[in-house]
Each structure stands twice: as C-alpha cells, then as structure tokens.
Amino acid sequence: MNGPSPSARGSRVTISEVAEAAGVSKASVSRYIGGDRQLLADATALRIGQAIERLDYRPNQMARGLKRGRTRLIGMLVADILNPYSVAVMHGVETACRQHGYSLVVCNTDRSTEQESQHLAALRSYNVEGLIVNTLGHHAGELQSLHDELPMVLVDRKVEALEADLVGLDNRDAVRQALDHLQQRGYRDLLLVSEPLDGTSSRQERVTAFTGEIARRPLLQGQVLQTGETFREALQHFLVAPGPGPKALFAANGMAALAATRQLRELGCRLFEEIGLIALDDLDWYPLVGSGITALAQPTAEIGTTAFECLLERLRGDREPARHFDFKAQLIIRGSTHPRG
Amino acid sequence: MNGPSPSARGSRVTISEVAEAAGVSKASVSRYIGGDRQLLADATALRIGQAIERLDYRPNQMARGLKRGRTRLIGMLVADILNPYSVAVMHGVETACRQHGYSLVVCNTDRSTEQESQHLAALRSYNVEGLIVNTLGHHAGELQSLHDELPMVLVDRKVEALEADLVGLDNRDAVRQALDHLQQRGYRDLLLVSEPLDGTSSRQERVTAFTGEIARRPLLQGQVLQTGETFREALQHFLVAPGPGPKALFAANGMAALAATRQLRELGCRLFEEIGLIALDDLDWYPLVGSGITALAQPTAEIGTTAFECLLERLRGDREPARHFDFKAQLIIRGSTHPRG
DNA sequence: CGCTTCACTGAAACCGGTTTCAAAGCAACG
DNA sequence: CGTTGCTTTGAAACCGGTTTCAGTGAAGCG
Numbered sequence: 001m002n003g004p005s006p007s008a009r010g011s012r013v014t015i016s017e018v019a020e021a022a023g024v025s026k027a028s029v030s031r032y033i034g035g036d037r038q039l040l041a042d043a044t045a046l047r048i049g050q051a052i053e054r055l056d057y058r059p060n061q062m063a064r065g066l067k068r069g070r071t072r073l074i075g076m077l078v079a080d081i082l083n084p085y086s087v088a089v090m091h092g093v094e095t096a097c098r099q100h101g102y103s104l105v106v107c108n109t110d111r112s113t114e115q116e117s118q119h120l121a122a123l124r125s126y127n128v129e130g131l132i133v134n135t136l137g138h139h140a141g142e143l144q145s146l147h148d149e150l151p152m153v154l155v156d157r158k159v160e161a162l163e164a165d166l167v168g169l170d171n172r173d174a175v176r177q178a179l180d181h182l183q184q185r186g187y188r189d190l191l192l193v194s195e196p197l198d199g200t201s202s203r204q205e206r207v208t209a210f211t212g213e214i215a216r217r218p219l220l221q222g223q224v225l226q227t228g229e230t231f232r233e234a235l236q237h238f239l240v241a242p243g244p245g246p247k248a249l250f251a252a253n254g255m256a257a258l259a260a261t262r263q264l265r266e267l268g269c270r271l272f273e274e275i276g277l278i279a280l281d282d283l284d285w286y287p288l289v290g291s292g293i294t295a296l297a298q299p300t301a302e303i304g305t306t307a308f309e310c311l312l313e314r315l316r317g318d319r320e321p322a323r324h325f326d327f328k329a330q331l332i333i334r335g336s337t338h339p340r341g
Numbered sequence: 342m343n344g345p346s347p348s349a350r351g352s353r354v355t356i357s358e359v360a361e362a363a364g365v366s367k368a369s370v371s372r373y374i375g376g377d378r379q380l381l382a383d384a385t386a387l388r389i390g391q392a393i394e395r396l397d398y399r400p401n402q403m404a405r406g407l408k409r410g411r412t413r414l415i416g417m418l419v420a421d422i423l424n425p426y427s428v429a430v431m432h433g434v435e436t437a438c439r440q441h442g443y444s445l446v447v448c449n450t451d452r453s454t455e456q457e458s459q460h461l462a463a464l465r466s467y468n469v470e471g472l473i474v475n476t477l478g479h480h481a482g483e484l485q486s487l488h489d490e491l492p493m494v495l496v497d498r499k500v501e502a503l504e505a506d507l508v509g510l511d512n513r514d515a516v517r518q519a520l521d522h523l524q525q526r527g528y529r530d531l532l533l534v535s536e537p538l539d540g541t542s543s544r545q546e547r548v549t550a551f552t553g554e555i556a557r558r559p560l561l562q563g564q565v566l567q568t569g570e571t572f573r574e575a576l577q578h579f580l581v582a583p584g585p586g587p588k589a590l591f592a593a594n595g596m597a598a599l600a601a602t603r604q605l606r607e608l609g610c611r612l613f614e615e616i617g618l619i620a621l622d623d624l625d626w627y628p629l630v631g632s633g634i635t636a637l638a639q640p641t642a643e644i645g646t647t648a649f650e651c652l653l654e655r656l657r658g659d660r661e662p663a664r665h666f667d668f669k670a671q672l673i674i675r676g677s678t679h680p681r682g
Numbered sequence: 683c684g685c686t687t688c689a690c691t692g693a694a695a696c697c698g699g700t701t702t703c704a705a706a707g708c709a710a711c712g
Numbered sequence: 713c714g715t716t717g718c719t720t721t722g723a724a725a726c727c728g729g730t731t732t733c734a735g736t737g738a739a740g741c742g
Contacts (some may be wrong), residue, residue: 012490014698030700041720056486061466062403062412063698067727071403073467081432091422094449098456103463106447108435115439122444125402126414145397149353249515251725285626288602355728366692371730382690404728408697 013057022051033059035214039068050328065127074311075128076104077119078202079135079157081108084254085300086134086282089155093132093306100312103304113138120146130311133159136198151314153307163322165314167307170326174296175209177331178250178278181294183220186340187276188213188245190222191238193260197226206252206280219244227259235263239275246340248276254283261289272336278279291335299327354398360617374400388458406468415443415652416469418460420476420498422449424598425595426622426641427475430496433645434473438498441653443470461487471652474500477540492655494648499542504663506655508648510621511667512543513636516550518672519591519619522635524561527682528617529586531555532579534601535593538567547593560585568600576604580616588679589617589624602630617675621670632676640668 015033019026024044031039031221032048040048051057065071074097078086090106097104105128107119116135120142123131130151137143137159144162146152182190192210195204207224214222215287221244225234239247251257257279261271269275271290279286282297306325356374360367365385372380373389381389392398406412415438419427431447438445438508448460448470457476461483464472469493478484478500487493488505497509523531536542548565555563562585566575580588590605592598598620602612610616612631620627623638647666 012698015700016698026699027701027722027724028720030698031721034700039720044720058462058466060407060468060698061463062406062468063727065403065727066401066698066729067700068405068729081428087422087428091449094422094447095451098459101462102607103446103448103467105444106435106442108432110436118439119444121399122402125399125404126444127401205698258625258629265629283626284599285624285630288599288606288630289626359730367729368692368694368731370689371728372691375730380690385690386722401728405730406697407699407728408730410697421708 012060013055015057015059018048018051018055018057020125021055022047022207024048066323067325069127071127071129072102073126073128074107074130074132074296074308075105075107075123075126076132076229077116077123077135078106080111081106084283085156085298088298088300089134089304089307092301093308094304095301096305096308100308102308109135111136117142119243124149130315132311133164133308136200137162138199151311153311153314155303156202165310165323165325166309167303167325168202168327169298169303171205172209173326174280174329175206175213177329178280179210179213179217179220180294181331181333181337182248182250182276182278183217185247185337186246187337188220189243189247190220190250191235191247192224192250192252193227193231193235193256194220194224195227195256195259203252210250227256231259232263232267236267239267239269246276247274248278248337251277251279254279254281257281257283257286257293261293272338276338276340277336280329287334289336291338294334295332296329298329303327353401354365354396356398356400359389359392359396359398362396363388365389381559406482411649412444412468412470414446414467414469415471415473415649416448416464416467417463417473418457418476419447419449421452422447425624426639428498429639429641430475430645430648433642435645436642437646441649443649448453450476452477453499458483463489471656473648473652474505478503478542479540492652494652494655496644496648497543497563504652506664506666508644508651508666509543509668510639510644511669512546513550515670516547516554516619518670519621519637520551520554520558520561520670522590522674522678523617523619524558526678526680527587527619528589529561529682530584530588531561531591532571532576532588533563533565533591533593534568534576534597536568536597536600540680544593551591568597572600573604573607576601577608580608580610585604587617588615589619589678592618592620595620595622596624597635598624598627602634613677613679617679617681623673628675630677632679634677635678636673638673639670 015026015029019029028040028044029048032045037045076090076093078090080086094104107123109116109119117139124146131154132153132154134157137157140159140161143159147162147164152164154164154166158166172254197203208267210222214220249260251260264271278294282295286293286295356367356370357493360370369381369385370389373386378386416432417434417464419431421427435445444468450457450460458480465487473494473496475496475498478498481500481502484500488503495507499507534546538544551563555561590601592601605612619635621637623636627634627636631644
C-alpha cells in the first residue's frame with residue numbers, strides 16, 4: 001500500500017534488488033527484461049515477473065545503452081523551432097519515433113552557428129543512435145565526422161560535401177506548379193520573395209528554379225527579392241513599376257509569406273485585389289487573410305516519417321549509397337490568385 | 342590528416358585510450374574532464390589535454406550519468422506540439438536548458454492519454470533529472486510517483502492532487518483585462534470561445550473567471566461556447582440573437598481564435614465590422630487578419646525560462662513547498678476591437 | 683635527520699545493466 | 713552405467729566513466 005518513499009529522490013529499484021527479491025541472479029533478470037525469456041524456465045520467469053511487478057522495477061535505459069550500444073535515442077537538429085515547417089516535420093518524426101520505441105532529443109539551433117556546434121557535441125555525448133538534421137549546415141566538418149560515427153538524414157536542406165540521405169521537397173516541381181498556376185490565372189509580372197539566401201540549399205534551389213523557369217517562359221517576367229531591411233522599399237518599387245501585366249508575389253516559404261503579407265498591408269495594398277500571392281508551405285491561417293492565400297502544401301508529416309524510416313533502415317545496417325526523397329507539393333487554390341485579366 | 346575510419350561506426354575514443362596515450366591512469370583523465378583540474382600537476386594536465394585533443398576525445402555523457410547520477414537531461418511533456426503556445430514555451434525552456442548545459446528531451450502526447458503514459462515511462466528510463474509538464478494530467482498517479490523521484494514543474498495546467506510548482510498565466514487578470522478593454526470599447530454582448538473543456542485547468546479557469554466577471558458587470562452579457570461540432574450553429578445563433586449592444590468574441594487561446602475567425606469568415610461576417618474579437622495568445626498572423634486581431638500576449642519565453650529555472654532550483658536541493666508563478670498577459674490592441682456604440 | 687604534511691597519482695570498486703562462459707541438473711542414448 | 717547433449721542458471725567480466733582510498737615523493741618542521 002505504501003509507494004516509494006518521497007524522500008528517496010533519484011534512488012530507483014535496480015536489477016540487483018529485483019534479482020534478490022526473486023531469488024535469482026542479475027543475469028536471469030536481465031534475460032527476462034531483454035526478451036530472452038525463452039531461455040528461462042517458466043517458474044523462474046514467473047518469479048521474476050512477480051518481483052518486477054511488486055517492486056515496480058523499470059530498467060535504466062542509460063545503463064542498458066552503455067553495454068549494448070543501443071540507447072533508443074534519436075537526435076534532431078532543427079534550425080528554427082519557431083518555424084511552423086520545422087515543427088510540422090518534427091511532429092512527423094516524433095510520431096514515427098514513438099511507434100518504433102525511440103525517443104527524440106530535439107535541439108534548436110536558432111539559426112546560430114555556434115549553437116549548432118554546441119548541440120552536435122551534446123548529441124554525440126548522449127550516444128544518440130542516429131541524427132536527423134535540418135539546419136544551416138555550417139560545420140560541415142563536424143557533421144561529416146559525426147556522420148562517420150552514426151547514420152544521418154538531412155531534411156529539406158543539403159549540406160555541402162556531405163554524402164547523406166536527404167528528405168525534402170521537389171523544389172523545381174513546386175516552382176513549376178506555382179508558375180503554371182499564376183500564368184494560367186493571368187499573372188505576368190512576378191516577384192519571388194525569399195528569406196535571405198544564407199546558403200540554405202532549399203532556398204537556393206527555389207530561387208534557381210524560379211529564375212530558370214522565368215527565362216523559359218516568354219509570357220512571364222520575374223525577379224527575386226529577399227526579406228530584410230531593404231525589403232519594404234524594394235517591394236514598394238515593384239508594386240508601382242510598370243510591367244507586362246498583373247503582378248503577383250510568390251513567397252518561397254511560410255516566413256516569407258508572413259513578411260510579404262505584412263508589408264503589403266503596411267503599404268496599404270488591398271489584399272489581394274491589386275496583387276496576387278502564392279506561398280510555399282500551407283499554414284493554418286492562410287484561409288483567413290484577405291480572400292485566402294493560395295498555397296503549395298508540403299507533406300510535412302510524410303517528410304518527417306520518411307526521414308525517420310530512412311534512418312531506421314540505416315540503423316538496421318543498410319549501406320546503400322545516399323538516397324534522396326523528393327516529395328511533390330500540393331496546390332491549394334484560394335482567393336489570393338483569383339483570375340486576372 | 343586522416344579522420345576516424347568511416348567504417349568504425351559507433352566506436353568512439355574512450356577514456357582508457359586517452360589515459361594510455363597520455364601515459365596516465367583513467368582516474369587522472371577523469372579528473373581532468375571533470376573539472377578537478379587543480380588536483381593535477383601542470384605537466385600531467387598538459388599531457389592529458391594534448392592527448393584529448395589529438396584523439397578528439399569526447400566523454401560519454403551516459404556513462405558519466407551512470408555513476409554520477411547526473412545526466413544533464415531534462416524531459417518535457419507537451420500536450421500538443423502543433424499548438425504555437427506550447428512551441429513558444431518550449432523554445433524558452435530549450436534556450437534556458439542550453440545556457441545551463443542541459444539538453445531537452447521533448448515528448449509530444451498529441452493529447453492522447455496513452456501516449457502520455459508511454460512517454461512518462463520513457464522519460465523515467467532515460468534518467469532525466471527533471472520534468473517539465475504541459476499536458477492533460479490524466480495519469481495523476483504516474484505523475485505523482487514520478488514526482489516522488491524527481492523535480493517536476495507544471496506549465497500552464499495544474500494537475501489535480503499533484504503538489505508541484507506551476508508556471509502559467511494569471512488567467513483571472515487576463516480575463517479582466519479583456520473585459521475591461523471590450524467594455525471600454527463599447528462592446529456589450531460577449532461570447533467566450535474555448536476549446537472543449539477537457540479538464541485542462543487553464544481553460545477551466547478562463548471560463549470560470551469569465552462567467553464570474555460577467556456576473557459582476559451589469560453592463561455586460563456573456564456566454565461560453567466550445568469549439569467542435571456544434572460550434573458553427575451556436576455561433577451563428579449568437580450573431581443574430583438580440584442583445585444589449587455590440588457583440589464581440591473572446592477567444593480563450595490561439596486555437597480558439599483560429600477556429601472562431603474561420604467560422605466568422607465562413608458565415609460571411611465582414612471582419613471585424615459587425616463583431617469584435619479579442620484573443621488570448623498573440624500569434625504572428627493576428628495583424629494580418631481583417632483589421633488585425635487584438636490580443637492578450639502571454640510572455641511565453643519568460644514562462645519557459647522560469648519553468649526551467651524553477652526546476653533548476655529544485656535540482657539544487659530547494660525543498661520549499663510548491664510555488665506558483667502567475668504571469669500577466671499584455672494587451673495588444675488592433676483593429677478587431679475598434680470603438681463601438 | 684626523523685617525522686609530519688601536502689600535493690599528486692593510480693588501483694580498484696562502483697554505477698546498472700548485458701553478455702560470455704562454465705557448470706549443474708537431467709534426460710536420452712548405447 | 714558412463715556418455716552425450718540439452719536446458720537452465722549464476723559468477724564474473726565488461727561497457728565508459730567516477731570516486732574512494734591508499735601510496736608515493738617532496739617540502740616543511742622541530
């Protein structure tokens with residue numbers, strides 16, 4: 001009837017106590033909890049089971065990991081935990097982890113190079129079995145040396161000179177879908193709004209795909225703008241400049257969509273009568289802004305699960321060369337790209 | 342020039358190898374990395390430092406935790422990682438953790454009772470030093486028995502019969518601020534929109550404070566509505582029903598604000614000319630909807646840091662009775678509560 | 683010079699598990 | 713009845729660290 005003593009903070013039941021209570025050796029208890037139950041006589045297993053139940057014994061995963069080399073811990077390095085995309089992917093990863101008996105250690109680098117390094121060291125010291133990385137990818141050296149030690153899957157962003165699996169979006173296809181849609185709706189003068197190009201591969205790919213596609217489509221004219229200090233003025237300039245036809249913005253991700261919409265409002269634009277908008281990522285508030293923001297949704301949950309499952313295969317010994325998973329974005333049409341003239 | 346062998350997956354440099362390389366004993370190396378450096382002769386320390394550098398040695402945190410009892414790991418149980426409030430708090434916690442050399446294991450229960458239980462077991466088995474809990478709080482028993490073993494801080498939500506520190510919002514004050522503001526702006530007929538009352542203490546407190554305050558203010562009339570299946574009809578009914586004056590919604594949190602705004606739009610409301618809106622939590626898209634949504638911002642970062650620091654004090658041996666930290670919400674006025682009447 | 687003190691170091695026990703290895707008990711076999 | 717072989721078990725080594733404790737040599741002291 002009496003639970004564990006409240007003052008006994010940190011002192012847990014150990015395998016030795018269970019062994020003693022059951023009148024067997026540590027080894028037998030270890031075999032019981034380790035799944036080698038068929039090695040034990042039924043009577044012995046029963047006694048151990050009862051002792052475990054009675055003492056409410058839970059094996060110490062850290063101690064198990066020490067000898068066994070399996071901590072059942074996965075590390076995830078996230079560039080910006082306040083970015084909804086990252087969280088959505090992380091949610092997918094976490095779900096997959098739990099389903100396979102793994103736990104997730106999440107490290108947020110806050111887009112800081114120094115924190116990235118610090119977190120990598122920490123994750124290594126915790127003996128995580130594998131790593132899911134969505135980050136700046138400076139520290140290519142550290143990442144490489146870590147990748148030599150354990151499996152690693154990149155999410156959304158390549159890291160230069162790192163031969164690892166990659167799970168992300170088919171950016172080229174997404175950009176094409178966006179331009180197809182805008183063009184079909186009658187928009188002609190486009191502006192790609194991206195967060196600053198800091199080397200993040202997905203951002204760069206979207207920009208490259210955009211300029212490439214624009215060059216290939218005689219009907220369209222397009223330029224690229226980065227959010228930041230000069231963004232407002234440049235945007236204003238775009239709005240008033242003469243062009244080949246109706247104007248539209250293409251936000252390269254959710255944060256850019258937020259920044260773009262905010263600036264449009266502050267510049268006194270009526271959303272979205274004067275100017276169209278399409279955004280990569282589909283955030284839950286897009287339907288609420290003006291007549292709704294047209295989006296290219298990323299299958300974030302699927303990206304997360306795939307990243308984990310990819311990691312799992314590596315953990316099970318898969319030695320294939322690095323693979324790439326490119327998911328397609330899904331167009332969700334709302335009022336911000338209503339047909340134009 | 343040659344890094345570690347790529348095939349040597351999982352085999353790291355150990356303290357023994359460093360000891361051998363430096364020509365000293367494990368004990369000395371341990372003292373070196375453990376901060377007992379002043380115990381060592383300068384020459385010895387130098388040799389060890391060089392050996393560590395040369396072999397790129399990183400101590401295994403798990404092994405250290407085993408004997409020392411300090412894993413430098415904090416667990417956080419989150420009810421819903423897709424809820425921006427939770428993420429914002431988590432961000433605060435994570436930052437504080439890193440600054441103090443701790444890492445964070447995040448477990449998302451997805452509002453599932455079963456997952457909560459599963460995660461608690463996992464966190465225990467990983468020897469986390471402390472726990473930050475923001476969750477349903479079913480499993481009061483498991484939480485209690487865990488709280489007997491290690492320090493625990495609740496965030497936002499009380500758990501019945503659990504005597505633990507709590508960090509959250511002063512809900513009564515927040516509700517008063519909201520009603521003061523609405524009243525002063527001329528709104529008279531109010532509707533509190535809450536997510537379903539599932540026992541979450543903060544939700545319940547807001548509802549209770551609301552009805553209490555309404556009863557106390559003769560000018561105001563108010564009722565409570567929960568999001569969910571019947572929400573749309575009930576909302577529509579509220580919109581057309583006669584009342585004592587201008588109507589406004591009070592969203593009890595960010596998710597409720599999202600649901601409410603969405604329904605208002607679908608019901609054809611012009612935001613926010615016909616009806617006012619104030620929301621608890623301040624999400625980054627509030628300025629973009631209609632004329633902007635007035636908000637009561639929670640100091641989420643501060644809540645997160647406080648939760649961690651509170652935990653830290655407990656870890657350092659603080660045995661005070663359970664404390665409560667109630668933060669004040671901050672009113673941020675936007676167009677959704679423009680003056681009426 | 684003998685004795686104490688102190689700074690420094692290493693051997694060994696320990697943390698809580700897993701795994702190897704050998705041995706004990708028992709049945710089947712020739 | 714002596715072997716053989718299988719099942720079941722425990723002692724002990726091990727994982728990678730920390731910590732205790734005893735020992736060494738040199739400096740300080742009477």
